[in-house]
Amino acid sequence: xxxxxxxxxxxxxxxxxxxxxxxxxxxxxxxxxxxxxxxxxxxxxxxxxxxxxxxxxxxxxxxxxxxxxxxxxxxxxxxxxxxxxxxxxxxxxxxxxxxxxxxxxxxxxxxxxxxxxxxxxxxxxxxxxxxxxxxxxxxxxxxxxxxxxxxxxxxxxxxxxxxxxxxxxxxxxxxxxxxxx
Numbered sequence: 001x002x003x004x005x006x007x008x009x010x011x012x013x014x015x016x017x018x019x020x021x022x023x024x025x026x027x028x029x030x031x032x033x034x035x036x037x038x039x040x041x042x043x044x045x046x047x048x049x050x051x052x053x054x055x056x057x058x059x060x061x062x063x064x065x066x067x068x069x070x071x072x073x074x075x076x077x078x079x080x081x082x083x084x085x086x087x088x089x090x091x092x093x094x095x096x097x098x099x100x101x102x103x104x105x106x107x108x109x110x111x112x113x114x115x116x117x118x119x120x121x122x123x124x125x126x127x128x129x130x131x132x133x134x135x136x137x138x139x140x141x142x143x144x145x146x147x148x149x150x151x152x153x154x155x156x157x158x159x160x161x162x163x164x165x166x167x168x169x170x171x172x173x174x175x176x177x178x179x180x181x
Contacts, residue, residue, distance in 0.1 A: 002178055003101045004130075006037040009047045009086055009108030009118055011070050014056040014063025020109070020137040021146025029135045029168045030070050030107050033175075038073065040176040043099065046078045047086040049114065084117035093125050103128045105171060106163070107135035111146075111153050119162050129163035132171040 008030065020026065037044050048066060051057035057064045059080075072078060079090045087093050096104070104127050108115055115136045122129055131154065139146045159165040 002103050002128075003099065004103035004105060005043045005045050005096065005099065005101050006033060006105045006107070006175075007045050007047065007086065007118070008034070008070065009106065010049045010110065010114045011067045011108050012048060012057060012063065013065050013067055014061075015109045016067045017063070018139045020139050021150055022134060022137055025134050026137045027067070027069055029132060032168065032172055033105065033107060033132060033135065034070060036172045036175045037105075042105075042175050043101075044072070044076050045092070045095075046072050046076060047090070047092070047108070047114075047118070048078055048080050050080055050082055052082070084114045085121040086114065086118040087121040087125060096127070101127070103130060105130045105132065105175075107132060109136065110138040111136045112138055112149050116153055116157070119158055123162040129158075130171055131158060131163045131165045132168040133165060134168060 011030065016023065034044060046066060048064065049057055050059045050064060066072060079086065079092045081088065081090050083089065104122050106115065106119060106129055119129055119131065137146060138149050154165045
């Protein structure tokens with residue numbers, strides 16, 4: 001079996017509350033992945049962003065909390081970060097190397113910010129990435145809709161360059177047989 005982890009990045013109250021593209025489907029798919037990972041013994045790791053004092057994502061605030069519908073279970077690791085990349089000054093890379101993990105199943109928010117930075121940093125650190133479809137999202141900005149951003153990053157930027165973007169049911173079916181830590 002290939003050693004892997006499920007990495008859940010920045011699914012926090014203040015981002016989920018921002019009218020995410022495809023929100024219900026994304027949260028449902030992440031819940032399904034979490035359920036299968038936990039049932040199969042695949043390690044689940046969370047990353048939580050702190051935007052600093054006075055922000056909606058200030059450490060300890062309601063907006064900073066991990067969204068309750070996908071909250072970590074007791075004993076699941078949480079890495080806190082202050083930058084877009086989940087790897088910068090967090091200890092995540094060292095922890096994954098300690099586990100001898102080779103593959104990261106990456107899900108979370110926001111597509112064009114922290115998921116993009118984490119995907120590319122993980123690739124640069126030598127990890128293989130799987131991004132299940134409809135497990136990352138963002139919201140509209142002044143240039144593009146959340147839907148366009150999702151499709152652009154998943155299928156134009158990441159797929160077959162930095163990661164494999166695969167159907168979520170296929171990834172779920174593989175967790176107990178192909179990927180395991």
